[in-house]
Amino acid sequence: MSLFLASPSPLPAPGAGLFTSPFLLSLLIWVPVIVAVTIAFMPNPRGRYDTLIKQIAFFTNLALLVLLFIAYNQFESFLPTVQYEEKISWLPAIGATYHLGVDGPGLVMMLLSGLIGVAAVLASLGVRERVRAYFTLLLLTQASINGAIAAHDMFVFMLFWAASIVPIALLVSGWGGPRRGLAASRLIGYWGIGTAFLAVGVFALYAAAGGQSFDMEVLLKAPLNSRVQLGISAVMILAAATRLPLFPLHGWVRDVLSEAPPGVTVIVAGAATRLGAYLLLRTMVQGAPAATHLLSPVLAALAALTVGYAGLAALRAVDVRHAGAYLAMVPGAITVLGIAAVSPLGIAGTVLSLFTGGLAAALIAGVCATLSERAQSRNVLVLSGLAPRMPNIAWLMLIAALALLGVPILSSYMSDVMTFFGAFKTQPIGAFAVAAGLAVSAVALAVLLRRVLFGAPLPDSPGASDASLAETWYLGLLAGALLWVGLFPGGPKIPGTEVPLFDPGLINQMAAGISDMAGPYVLPTPAAPQQ
C-alpha cells in the first residue's frame, strides 16, 4: 500500500544529484531552436529525408523530456525559491535580463510542455507535405512555449509569449484544413491583441515599479497602490482571456483547433493556451494580490460563462472537431476558477490543473481531430456507431470525456477537487455556476459519445479505420499521464519505505512556492498610494 502514498518528506529520489547543469532551462529552450535551424538548413530533395527529419524532431523532444524528468526529479520541493536559475545581463539600459528559473508551477508547466511536445511530434508523423518546414516550426513553437514558462523576466516572457504566435499561425495556415486562412488570421488577430494587452500591462508594471528592472523578483514584489494593481490586473485578464481562451474572447478557438493539423491542435490546446492561466497566476496572484481579491468575482464569472458556453456550444455543434474545440475550453475555465478563489487550496488546484487541464484539453481536441481524420468526415450526422470499428479511439475518447468531467483515477479529479474545495470558501456562487456548466458539458459529452461512438452505424458513411500506432501512442501518452498522476499523485515508493521509486510525485514537486502565492484567506492590505 505504501506504493500509493504521497508524502511531503524531503527524501530524494534515487539518482538525485547525479546530473546538474547550470544551463538546464536554456537547453530546454535553445536545443529545439538549434535543431529547428539545423532541420531548416538540411537539404531535402523531393522529401528524401522526410523520415529522418521526423526522427530528429521526435528524438529531440524525447531527449528534452528525459532532461525535464531529471530536472523534475532533482527539484527541491521544500525550497520556496526559484530553482535552475540562470541570470545574464542582457539589456542593462532598460533593466532586461536573461533571467530563467522555475518554481513549482513553472516545473509543472515545463513537464506539461515536454509531454505535449512528444505527443505533438507523434501526432504529426502523418504529415506528408513540406515536412522540413513543418517540423522546424513545430520545434520553434515548443521552444517559445518553454521560454515563456522559464522566463523570470517580464520582458523575456513577453518576447517568448509573442514569439509563439508566429510559428503556430504559420503551421495553421500552411498545413490546416479548408478554412485554414481564416483560422490563422483569427489566431493572429486575437493573440496579437492579447500580446498588445500584455505589453501594456508589462510596461505599466515596469513603470509603476520604478522603471529600473523587468525582473519578476522586482516587478511582482513592488508595492503598488490598489488602482495601479486594478488597472494592470484588468489588462492582464484581457491578455490571458485571449490566450486561454475565456468567453467572450474565444473567437479563434473553434477555427484554430478544428482546422489545424492534429499535432498543432495538441500543442495549442495542451500547452500554448495554458500560458494564459500561467500569466494570471504570475502577475495577478503573485504580483497584485489586492486587485486579485477585488477582481476575483469577475474571474469566477468569466470561468462560469466559459464553461457554460463551451458546454452549450458543444451540445449543438454538428462538427466533431468544433465540439472538441469547445470542450477544450472547459479545463482552462476551471483553472481560472481556482485563481478566482485566491485561497491556498484553490491556487494549488490551479497549479495542478495547469497540468491536468492541459492534458485533458489536448486529449479531447486531439482525439476529435484523429477521429475525424480516420473516419473521413467531421459531421456528427455522418459519424455514428464508430466504437466497434475504432475501439482504440473510442476508449481514448471516453477517457478524454471522463478527464474533462474530473472523474477519479484520472488526475483531473484531484485538480478539480482542490479547485472546488478552494473556491467554495471564497467564491461559492462562481463555484456553483461552474459546476452547473460542467453538468451542461456532461450532457454535451453524452450526446457526442452517443452520436459518434455508440449510435447505430450509418451504412452510407465513409469507411473508418482505427488509430494508427503513432496516433494511439500520442493519445495514449496523454491519457497515460493523466492516469499516472491520478493513481500516484505522490509518486510510487519503494515498498516498505518512504523513498520515492523514480517519481517524487507531481503533487509534492508542485507545492514549491505555492504557499507564498495566495494569502491564507485574508485580504491583503494594499500599499499606500504613491506620491
Next chain:
Amino acid sequence: MLLIVPFATFVLALSSVRTRRSASATTMFGTFVTLALTLLIGWALTRKSTSYVATYQYINLSVAFAGPTNFQNFAIDLVIHVDHMVVAALVAIELCVLGAVGWHQVMGRSEPGAARFHAVITALLFASVGVLVSYDLAELFGFWAIGGALTFLLLAHRWGLDEPASRARVALALPFLTDLCLLCGIAWLYARYGTQNLNTLLPILHTNPGWTVRSLVVASVLLMLGIAGRLALWPFTFWITQTAVTAPPAASAIAQAVWSVLGIAVLYRVMPVIVASNQQTVQVFLIAIAVAAIAASVIALLGNEPRRSIALAGSTAVAIGAAVVVSGFRTQSSTFAIAGFAAVLAVAPARTAAWLAISSIASAMRTDDLGEMGDAWNRMRGSATGLAAATAVMALAATGALVYGVTSRSRLGIALGEAVVLMSVAALRVFLASSLGPLERRRAFEPDRVREVPQAAVTWPYWLTLAGAVFLVASLITGWLTFLDGAKHPSSPPLAFAIWVIAALVGIAVCAVAFITNKDAALGASARAGEWLRRGSTDGYGLVDRFLVAPITAITLRVGDWIPAGDSALGRFAGATGGLALSAMRLPAVPVLILVAVVLALVVALIGPGVIR
C-alpha cells in the same frame, strides 16, 4: 484485500480474458472471493466489538504557512473502515452481482463485448467496496464517481445501436448532475471546516469557528440531492427507467441494486451532518422523500412496461427506507434509523430477482408490453414463481423499517403506508399480468413456441429472492439491527407488525382482485394512463426544449458566430495578417529564417546599450 481482489479481477478481466465464458467465470470467481472475504471479516467482527480501521495517506499537501491551521494542509486519506454495516451492505451487493452475472451467463449469450461487460462489472464492485469503506468524503466521492462512470458504461453497453445509445445519455447526464451536487456539498463542508474526514468533521460541526446553520443547511441540501440521484428517488428515476429496456438486463439489475445499497449507506453515514442543520430542513427532506415514494409507486401503475414498473416499485421501497433513516436520525431518542438501511438490504436482492425473472419472461415472449404477455404460469412456471416470490419480498421488504421507524398514526406513517399499498400493487401486477390470462398470437410470434428459459437462468432469481427474504426476516429482528449499528433496540408490539404486513397484503389483494376480475380492463386503464403520462411528458419536454433549451443554445450559437464575425476591424486586420502569413508560407524556409534573424538582431542592437543611451 477487499479492495484489491475486485481490482485484480478487473485488471485480469480487462487484460487477459477474451471469451465470454472465461470473462464470466473470472467475474464470478472474483466476486465469490470478495464475498468469502467479506463473510470472513463479518465472522471476525462477531468476536470483536470495534471496527477494522486502516488509514493510508493519499495526498498530503502543505498549501499555506499562515491562517487557520485546519486550512494549512490539504490531505485526502484512504480511510478504510469496516464495521458490521459495511459487511452487511457488501454481502447484499456481492449476492446481487453474483446472481446477475450468473443469470447473464445463460441469458446474455448474445450480448456483445463480453470481456468489456464483465470487466466493468468487476470495476463497479471495486468502486462499491471503496464507497462503503470510505470515511473520508473526498475518498468516498472518488469511488462514488468511478462507480458512476462505470454505471454509465454498463447501461450504454450495447454499442452500435441507436436506441440504447440515445437512452444512455440520461444515465450519464442526470446522475452526473446529482453527483456534482454531492461534490459541491463536500466542497462546501470542507470550505467551512477545513476537513472532509467524517471522523474529524462530525465532532466540530457546531464548534468550529464561523459555522452557521445556513451553511449546514446548504451542505445538507447538496448532500441529499447527490444521494437522492443515485438512490433513484423520484424524480431522479429517469436514469433507470429510460434504460430499463435498452441496457442488458443484468446491467440494469446490478446498477439498481448496487446504487440503492450504496446510496442508503452513504445517507446513513452523512445523516449526522444533515441532522446538525436544523429541524425544518430535515422535515422538508422527509416530506420530499414521502412524496417521492408515493409518486414513484403511482407512476409505476401508469403504463405497461414491466421493467419500468419494477424499477419504480423498487424506487418506492428504497424511498421508504430512506425516509426511515432520516426520520430515525431526526428523533434523538429513536435508535431505529438503521431499520431503514436494513430494509434496503432486503429490497436490493429482491428487486434484482424480480428484474431478472421478468427479463426472462419478456425475452421468451418477445415483448415489453404487459398487455401482450400472459400465461407465464403455465408456460414458464419457474420464472413466474420466481417473479411472484420476488415481488412479494419487495412488497414486504419495508415492513421492518416501518415497524421500528414510523408510527402508523403519524402523517409520515400514513404517507408511507399509502406508498406500501401502491408499491405492492405495482410490483404484483407485473406478475399477475404476465402469468394470468392467455398469451395472444401476434405478428411473427407463435405463443406455442414460448418455453421456460434454461434452468440456470431460472435458479438465480430464486437464490436472490431467498437472500432478500433472509434480509427481510432479519430486518424484523432487533438482534440484527443491534448487530448492524451496535446499539440496543427495544422490540415492537406484534400489532405493529400486523398493521404494516396488512398494508402490503391489502395492496396485493387489491391487485389480485382487479386482475383476476378483469385483467384486460386493468391493463387497458394502465395503458391509457401511461399514454397520457407519455404525452404529458413529451409535451413537457417539448415546452422545455422550445422555451428553454432551444433559445439558450440558439443564443449560444449566434454568440459563437457573432463574436468572430462581429469584430470587423480586427477581422480585417487579422485577415490581412493571415494573408501575409500565407504568402510567407510560399517562401522558402531558409531565407525567411535568415531574414527574421537579421531583423531581430537589428532590433536588439537598436534597443541595446550604446545606441539609445
